[in-house]
Amino acid sequence: QSALTQPRSVSGSPGQSVTISCTGTSSDVGGYNYVSWYQQHPGKAPKLMIYDVTKRPSGVPDRFSGSKSGNTASLTISGLQAEDEADYYCCSYAGRYIVLFGGGTKLTVL
Amino acid sequence: QVQLQESGPGLVKPSQTLSLTCTVSGGSISSGSYYWSWIRQPAGKGLEWIGRIYTSGSTNYNPSLKSRVTISVDTSKNQFSLKLSSVTAADAAVYYCARVALAEIFDWYFDLWGRGTLVTVSS
Numbered sequence: 001q002s003a004l005t006q007p008r009s010v011s012g013s014p015g016q017s018v019t020i021s022c023t024g025t026s027s028d029v030g031g032y033n034y035v036s037w038y039q040q041h042p043g044k045a046p047k048l049m050i051y052d053v054t055k056r057p058s059g060v061p062d063r064f065s066g067s068k069s070g071n072t073a074s075l076t077i078s079g080l081q082a083e084d085e086a087d088y089y090c091c092s093y094a095g096r097y098i099v100l101f102g103g104g105t106k107l108t109v110l
Numbered sequence: 111q112v113q114l115q116e117s118g119p120g121l122v123k124p125s126q127t128l129s130l131t132c133t134v135s136g137g138s139i140s141s142g143s144y145y146w147s148w149i150r151q152p153a154g155k156g157l158e159w160i161g162r163i164y165t166s167g168s169t170n171y172n173p174s175l176k177s178r179v180t181i182s183v184d185t186s187k188n189q190f191s192l193k194l195s196s197v198t199a200a201d202a203a204v205y206y207c208a209r210v211a212l213a214e215i216f217d218w219y220f221d222l223w224g225r226g227t228l229v230t231v232s233s
Contacts, residue, residue, distance in 0.1 A: 003156065036219040038157075045206060045223040046157065052217060089157050093216050097170040104156040 004029065004090055004102035011108040017078040020105045022090030023071060028100055030071035034093035037066060037075045040104075041086045049088075050075060077107070085109040112137040114207050114224035121230050122201075128194040128229055132207030139188045140165045145210035146190045147220065148181060150203040158203075162210050162218075163190055202231045 005023040012018040022029065022037075029035055035053045038046035048057050050066035053073060063079045073092070077084055090102040118130035132146070139146065147162040161171035163181045171179050175194070183190040194201060209222040 032216060034217050034219075038220070045225055046220070047223070048219060048221050051211075051219040051221075052213070057221065091157075091159075091219065093218070097216075098172060099159050099218070101157040101159060 002100075004092060004100050006088075006090060006102040006105045008103070009106045009108065011110055012077075012080045013110045014080050014082065016080050017076060018080060018107065020075045020077075020088050020090075020107070022073040022075070022092075022102045024073075024092055024094075024100070025071055028092040028094035029068065029073050031095065032093045033068065035066065035068060035073040036091045037064075038089045038091065039084075039086045040089065046089065080109055082109050112209070112222060114209065114222060116205060116207050116224045116227040118227060118229075120228055121232060122197050123233050124198055124231055125196055128192070128197050128201060128231075130192045130205055130207075130227065130229070131189050132191070132224060134188045134190075134209075138185075139183065139190065140185050143212045145212055145218065146183065147208045147210045148192045149206045149208055149220070149223075150201075151206070151226070152200075152203040160192065160194075160205075197231050199231050202229060204228050 037050040040046040053068045054066045088105045094100045113135050115133045122128045145162040148160040161181045163169045178195045180193040204226040206226045207224045208220040211221040212218045
């Protein structure tokens with residue numbers, strides 16, 4: 001199994017919206033509604049932001065939303081804030097009791 | 111609240127076995143529908159799932175590491191552990207332990223993470 005494909009970097013200005021894509025195959029992203037997203041600030045542990053494609057854990061701002069179309073999942077951050085600058089990773093169930101992570105996307109808030 | 115803390119040697123020699131332990135505090139490792147997992151991140155790179163364990167001892171491993179990985183659990187100590195044999199420089203990474211929330215049999219995600227521990231592989 002190969003890692004899920006994410007853009008290496010995205011950027012946006014405060015207040016704008018950005019979308020990070022996560023492309024897999026019909027055996028992982030496309031085959032299950034079990035995509036999660038994690039935010040990681042430098043030197044810190046990842047934090048769960050989205051699970052089950054669209055669900056937000058308690059405490060995660062509603063500026064963060066998830067979606068999926070075919071083999072591609074997306075994380076959208078609206079109303080960008082400086083503290084959103086971080087690395088973001090997608091993760092999907094890939095069958096046979098394994099999960100795959102994406103390569104990560106660096107979000108820069110201009 | 112539940113917290114996870116990794117511990118173990120920060121330096122391992124090539125060909126030797128890496129051993130790490132994750133201590134769960136603030137709650138029982140046996141409570142709730144949770145698996146417990148190890149994930150690693152080489153410097154400047156992305157996350158790689160290593161494997162997971164249930165308190166019954168049931169495990170699942172990343173196929174790319176399966177031949178070298180053993181994850182075990184000690185419920186009496188509220189800990190679970192990772193052993194990775196025959197390490198090389200490619201195994202140098204920050205190793206995280208994480209709690210796996212299990213909503214359905216295939217629906218699992220990492221809802222709580224430890225701070226991570228850096229493991230260097232060098233002679």
